[in-house]
Amino acid sequence: MTATARSSALYRAVWRWHFYAGLIVLPFVILIAVTGAIYLFKDEINDAAYGDLRLVPAQEVPALPPSAITAAALGMHPGVLRGYSPPATRDRAAQVKIAGEDGLKDTVYVDPYTGVVIGTAWDSGVSGSTAMWVVRKLHSLEYAGWIGNRIIEAVAGWMVLLVATGIYLWLPRGRNVGTFRPRKGAKGRPWWRDLHAATGIYVAGFIVFLAMTGLPWSGVWGKQFYDLSYAAGLGMPDGYWNDVPLSTVPMAEALDRAPWIAEHQPMPMSQPTGGIPAALDDVVRKVEALGIHPGYDLAIPGDATGVFTASVYPDDIAQERVIHLDQYSGEVLFDMDLSGLGTLGRLAEWGVSIHMGQAFGLANQIVLLIACAAMVLMCVSGAVIWWKRRPAGSLGAPAVPADWTIPRGILIIAVLLGIFFPLVGFSMLAIAAIELGLTATRRLRTA
Amino acid sequence: MKTIFAAVALSLVALPSVAQDIEVREAFARATLPNAPVAGGYLTVANHGDRDDRLTGARADFAGEAQIHEMTHSGDVMRMRELPDGVAIPAGQEVHLSTGSNHLMFMRLNRGLVQGDTVTVTLTFEKAGDIDVPFIVGPINARSFDDDGSGRTAPADHGGHSH
Numbered sequence: 001m002t003a004t005a006r007s008s009a010l011y012r013a014v015w016r017w018h019f020y021a022g023l024i025v026l027p028f029v030i031l032i033a034v035t036g037a038i039y040l041f042k043d044e045i046n047d048a049a050y051g052d053l054r055l056v057p058a059q060e061v062p063a064l065p066p067s068a069i070t071a072a073a074l075g076m077h078p079g080v081l082r083g084y085s086p087p088a089t090r091d092r093a094a095q096v097k098i099a100g101e102d103g104l105k106d107t108v109y110v111d112p113y114t115g116v117v118i119g120t121a122w123d124s125g126v127s128g129s130t131a132m133w134v135v136r137k138l139h140s141l142e143y144a145g146w147i148g149n150r151i152i153e154a155v156a157g158w159m160v161l162l163v164a165t166g167i168y169l170w171l172p173r174g175r176n177v178g179t180f181r182p183r184k185g186a187k188g189r190p191w192w193r194d195l196h197a198a199t200g201i202y203v204a205g206f207i208v209f210l211a212m213t214g215l216p217w218s219g220v221w222g223k224q225f226y227d228l229s230y231a232a233g234l235g236m237p238d239g240y241w242n243d244v245p246l247s248t249v250p251m252a253e254a255l256d257r258a259p260w261i262a263e264h265q266p267m268p269m270s271q272p273t274g275g276i277p278a279a280l281d282d283v284v285r286k287v288e289a290l291g292i293h294p295g296y297d298l299a300i301p302g303d304a305t306g307v308f309t310a311s312v313y314p315d316d317i318a319q320e321r322v323i324h325l326d327q328y329s330g331e332v333l334f335d336m337d338l339s340g341l342g343t344l345g346r347l348a349e350w351g352v353s354i355h356m357g358q359a360f361g362l363a364n365q366i367v368l369l370i371a372c373a374a375m376v377l378m379c380v381s382g383a384v385i386w387w388k389r390r391p392a393g394s395l396g397a398p399a400v401p402a403d404w405t406i407p408r409g410i411l412i413i414a415v416l417l418g419i420f421f422p423l424v425g426f427s428m429l430a431i432a433a434i435e436l437g438l439t440a441t442r443r444l445r446t447a
Numbered sequence: 448m449k450t451i452f453a454a455v456a457l458s459l460v461a462l463p464s465v466a467q468d469i470e471v472r473e474a475f476a477r478a479t480l481p482n483a484p485v486a487g488g489y490l491t492v493a494n495h496g497d498r499d500d501r502l503t504g505a506r507a508d509f510a511g512e513a514q515i516h517e518m519t520h521s522g523d524v525m526r527m528r529e530l531p532d533g534v535a536i537p538a539g540q541e542v543h544l545s546t547g548s549n550h551l552m553f554m555r556l557n558r559g560l561v562q563g564d565t566v567t568v569t570l571t572f573e574k575a576g577d578i579d580v581p582f583i584v585g586p587i588n589a590r591s592f593d594d595d596g597s598g599r600t601a602p603a604d605h606g607g608h609s610h
Contacts, residue, residue: 052526064484071483076527078477078588101588114554115484122523130523 010410011169018165020431021158023386026379028141028155033379035139036210037372039132040357040365046128053109053119058091063112066284069094072115073108081300086284087112088295097123140217150423153218156211157421163204170197189388196381199374206371213351220422225348234342240322245333246305247326283308283325290335293319301327315358317349468496469536469575473592474582476553477546478562486560488513488551488568488582489592492534493541501573502542503533509566511555518548527552536572546590560584562596 038045047054063069066084073096074081082105083097093109100106105123110116124133134143141148172179178186178194180201186194215221229235239245284298287310296312308325317338324334338346350359357365418425474490494500505513515530534549536542544550551568560566564584569577586596 050524053524065482068482068484071480072485075477075479075483075485075587076487116552116554117485117527119524119526121525 013410014165014168017431018162018169019386021162021165022382025155025158025162026383028152029159030376030379031141032139032152032155033372033375035135037369038135039139040368040372042128042132042135046132049131050121050129053121054093055091056087056093056111056113056118058089059113061113063087063094064115065281066094067281068115069110069112070096070280073098073110073117076117077106077108077120079106082302083300084280084284084298085296086294086298093118146219149219153215153220153222154421154423154427156214156218157221157417157424158427159207159211160421161417161424163200163207166197166200167204170201189385192381192384192388196378196385199377199381203371203374203378206368207375209351210355210368210371213348213355216348216352224422225344229342229344229348232342232344234344236341236345237336239324239334240336240341240345244309245307245324247301247307247328247333279330282330283310286325286330286332287323290323290332292321292323296321307333313353315353315361317353317359320349467575468494468498469500469572469578470495471570471578471580474568474580475585475589475592476560476566476568476582477589478584478587479556479559480587481559483559484554484556486510486553486556487546488553489545490551490580490582491541491543492536494536494538497538498574499538500536500575501533502536502544502570503573504571505551505568506571507553507566507568509556509558509560510553511557512553513568514552514554515544516550516552518550533573562586 063086064072066086070081070084077098077100079098079100081096082099085095085097087094094112096108096110098106098108106120107123108120109118111118122130124130127133127136137143139152141152144151170179177183177190178198181198182191182194216225226235236242280300287296287298292310293312293314293316295314296310299309299311301307306327308327310321310323310325312319312321314320320338322334322336323332325331326333338349341349353359354364355368357368414428418428470493472491472493474488476486476488479486488505492502502515504515507513515533516527517530519526519528529552530549534542534544562584565581566584567579568582569579571577583592585592585594588594588596
């Protein structure tokens with residue numbers, strides 16, 4: 001086999017894999033790009049759609065103390081207090097998380113100046129609204145359960161492979177095709193092909209970045225990443241996410257005097273409608289004195305050994321912070337910001353922040369929005385090129401070569417990638433099996 | 448305790464506040480947690496007359512201000528807003544201001560409301576004028592006038608805890 005024939009065989013092999021991978025992940029890439037583009041603007045969308053709950057007229061008077069705001073919320077929405085989020089700015093409502101008598105956790109929006117309850121909504125956590133919660137769950141396809149989430153993880157890995165194979169196919173080889181823009185006078189399929197190639201080369205870096213920074217969330221890759229970086233002492237220290245410290249129940253003291261939070265406790269928290277830890281105001285004062293960034297959430301201890309946890313993940317990740325306090329003594333048990341994390345943990349948080357369009361503000365959001373639009377364009381143009389060259393009534397996949405001479409280098413890269421992205425590895429094996437099957441069938445037929 | 452509560456309740460049901468054609472009954476407020484700046488008030492208004500009336504406002508010595516609020520639901524979101532024009536009380540009809548719908552909002556409380564107490568609220572009607580109404584202070588989670596707050600619908604966290 002000549003060098004030209006070998007390189008042409010490789011070109012066709014790469015093209016075939018790019019074709020199969022692209023066709024299979026195409027609908028998922030559109031899903032990820034569209035939901036991602038929406039979620040980039042979740043705060044803006046939530047403020048626009050639910051401004052009547054989230055925003056209040058700013059007032060010059062000081063806001064009511066947290067105990068008053070939570071008391072107001074519990075009065076209008078009886079239940080057990082689970083969390084309190086002070087208004088991040090003077091024109092925002094305070095948010096009180098209450099596990100209601102129906103067993104559902106709700107967010108109660110309270111005007112911090114009057115204590116008037118503005119409304120309630122099902123607590124959708126960091127998403128801020130049910131609609132954005134759905135978008136987030138679609139982005140990870142957790143909406144479709146465990147399988148969906150694994151599919152998205154595989155898709156993320158395949159996107160990296162698509163970029164790699166795509167760049168290989170894009171490499172100018174002295175052919176008359178568009179590289180950085182569609183060739184002059186191109187129409188029809190050549191124009192779409194050039195659009196696909198040229199868009200791809202600009203957006204390649206963004207796709208790889210978004211795929212790689214999305215993976216820390218994933219079930220297999222992400223778990224391995226955090227486990228390994230933790231083991232290497234480069235990840236999240238104990239207490240940041242896991243192994244939260246416990247409040248030490250002061251048994252001896254409890255006998256002759258009430259625990260700290262219960263001293264002025266209006267009623268035990270085990271009642272159908274719980275009270276407010278009397279020390280809520282003290283806890284808030286304490287974490288704010290420690291300089292926690294506005295917009296933080298305060299989780300209320302859920303049981304006898306639970307802790308107060310103040311946490312914030314602001315746009316400026318240097319301000320990221322987690323503080324745990326003993327519910328009885330009010331003592332700070334744990335206080336860490338980004339600088340306390342291991343190198344890989346810090347890197348992941350930084351990547352996640354850019355991935356979510358937070359790190360660099362509006363510019364970050366707009367650049368990623370354009371990247372999302374470009375990804376949709378890649379999918380559309382990819383589908384068009386396939387459709388236009390597809391012979392009537394057949395899949396039109398690039399032909400499987402009779403001779404399987406894949407250079408050893410490429411094979412090693414494929415194996416390494418398959419190990420690095422386990423779910424990609426599994427799907428590669430599946431596709432390879434299908435290809436081998438097809439080749440064998442054809443050999444049988446021609447024999 | 449329950450018996451006394453029931454007896455008081457009965458006496459109030461037996462002696463509804465009637466002024467001309469307007470009858471107010473089963474009026475109650477929820478007890479407040481310490482430091483609570485607001486409290487809700489709930490009641491049933493019957494218009495026995497043949498002309499429409501309107502509840503336009505309320506005041507009480509324990510609150511700096513009282514408003515009439517509406518509650519609207521859309522999907523999982525509930526919103527509460529002031530009804531500046533109050534609530535219509537059509538002739539021959541009964542209107543409920545309850546924990547799940549329109550209600551009174553007592554604001555800038557100058558003292559807490561204690562379960563078992565009775566507080567007086569002055570309701571203002573467009574035609575019937577001012578009516579003083581005794582409000583029973585029920586449990587903090589009371590859903591109705593005779594709800595003893597025992598948590599008939601206790602949250603899932605406390606399942607199995609019977610009273």
